[in-house]
Amino acid sequence: MQEAGIKGLVSYPPPPVERERPLVMDNPAWAKPFEVFASLLGTPGANEADPAKLLALIVPLIFGYMFGDVGHGLLLAAAGWYFHKRWPALGVLFACGISATFFGFVFGSVFGNEHLLTPLWVNPVKEPLPVLMVPLAGGAVLLLLGMLMNAVEAWWAGRFRSWFLCDAPVVLMYLSIIALFFNSSALLVFVLALCWYMLGHLLVQEENRLRNLMLSLGGLVEMLFQLSVNTVSFIRVGAFALAHAGLSLAFTIMAESITNIFVSVFILFLGNAIVILLEGLVVSIQTTRLVLFEFFIRFLQAEGRTLRPLKAPEHAFLKRRKE
Template structure:
């Protein structure tokens, strides 16, 4: 069902808005509207212009809150405003100090890693690096050559050059080394090395001792720096752990303050004789609205008008339809997911949650009737819904109940049809004679009959919804209105008479049953205009009106026929389920009498998963296209309170 809403206009001194929000509004769910948009009849309104002073503190608190392992499970005592702000400032200051130390260590580690990267290939040089870097008369270069060019260099060029190349390290692609050359030959030799794609590596003068000693010393220093960095990370983690309750408490307090302050964005200001007053507008449930009004009755600084009650200083004009807040029993609650997927019902529209819950579960059970598999769906869905709060699992659990019921009706348990008797029929074997058609599976006939009843019921829903909305066309002349109900109902009655061997009514009665409704549907636009007393009843282009009307009538008749046949899928899936399980048992060796139980178990799991998914989708298709499209618009807007009541 849809909760009944009341529109509230709340006003008081501008400086008192925070007290009102904290003391009263925080206790209730209120869907706030923009007061400037709603109160167009009130003159001299201005926006409530103030900058949120808690925004920066909330951002800081959220950054700490997000770093906690599981903040929602941390219980913390409430804090007042000053205490919360001071706590966040203290935590930010201490944490920043730890972060700065960590950043320095991280920078040191990066520098050491770079130094190690440079010297690692040359660590086998058994000579003082700083001495090499001070050579004046011998030219030298540290670098690397691709292996392909090094082999050519070594084979064809090296012996003819006045140079010494000391190979230090290699991998699959490069050879690292150091070459020496007399100063006067430096340019010539450098050119040769460049032609061999020698890549110079700049060696800083910070190393001490031999390359090996420098490498080992750097490695040791780097390990100490890494340990210090890990220690700094642990200190940050320990700091957050020690202060987690303060972080949660201060964050919650500041979030509440910031949320309260954001209410100003939707408020308006009006000037009285002496003071400035705020005005807040919004929707509450009828129960909350009366509780709120009772709560503030002794507070002289706040004044509230509910719905159309008017005061000489404040006359609210309601411009938007009320938001929709659904309230259904726990059993039907999971099915609200399907309603929201299609669209929330408008405030004056019927909430179809109960209808979906019953029809979806019933049709699913009819299409997937098996005692064993139904119990699996029921138990599995129930456990997932209870402990993991998965909404779809709740729907599956309800559907599993009806699968179990229809399993008894069809006499099927895990595909075995010789274990329990069928309380109704076996879907694959039961046939009946249909006039003009011949033998047809009974479940197909029952499925179509059931679908016809659902279509008629949806037409009744459409008439009721249209009656609430005062929509003349959809009450009397639409495809799913009274005219459509009479036509389709007449078709259902006629088919029932034929199946039972009864004679049809006379021609005049048939014309009234079928012809008059079709004429009313054909003339729905001019008839609606006539009832609503519009100036133009008939359209100007009458020829086009007739042609368009004829095509629409053809589409109406075709849709009645196709929508009805669409329910055949209920019987088809009931038969296919039995057929699939028959195949599983055949593969398991049921005919030979030696059952392979592994095949039986795996086959049941496969059918339960695959067919359950397909049937679930097909039932949802029937709900949306064959039923919802007849009576449900789903144009409502969600009830969104500015704060969830805790």
């Protein structure tokens, strides 16, 4: 202010107690682009986890699984690397392209051609069932991770007792529902967790305990149903992997069935362009949806306030030059 020729006094009164202090996300360069996902909801609060570092692993895995192709992945990675300096958020595209390239080797696909590489795992078109089941297990792990992050946030906020009594049994019930598909004795674990949940709500509530318990049981039914639906929704990751492989294969077969080399090359070029643009857009939307509505809702309220620094006053010398 002195350099700008402004005379005055600066005081720092205590901040209003009703206002959230402004926050700045502090992430390494490799995780910085993934802050864009949390920013779609707002800013994580002071007692909330910043998920950017986790998303640097989760988002490329989901995207790459749905878009597994060596050629397509390398093109996306190249585009993300070229444009990320101008638009830093496109660093996400670079990471997703590298992941798509890796899954291209896993599925044995290069620009939709399945004869150039031997799959490290399975061919999605020939063996669709494993491709559908793996995302189902991955979705369950991701939901559990979100619930555990909620536990950490409860510890930070000083409400871990409430979480342990009311939310921890929900995690155990969810695990027992999954275990029921493999062992019927998990039903006993579910019943014990239900008793834990009911006792916890009775201990937490101070008034109208019976009424509040009934309301809590209704909320529990909705929560378990939502968890089950969210888990099943991860099958779409495998479904889009099949759709990507099938669409790429369709254009490859069309090109191979034409004897004219120029027309065949044109169909291959056009088909791959359509797959990259159309499938890339759809897969990006689905990845964002899974992160926002299946993962974030477990722990992220995004009620924080982003720091927006004031602009420095213009120097008097520069002001005179402009005049």
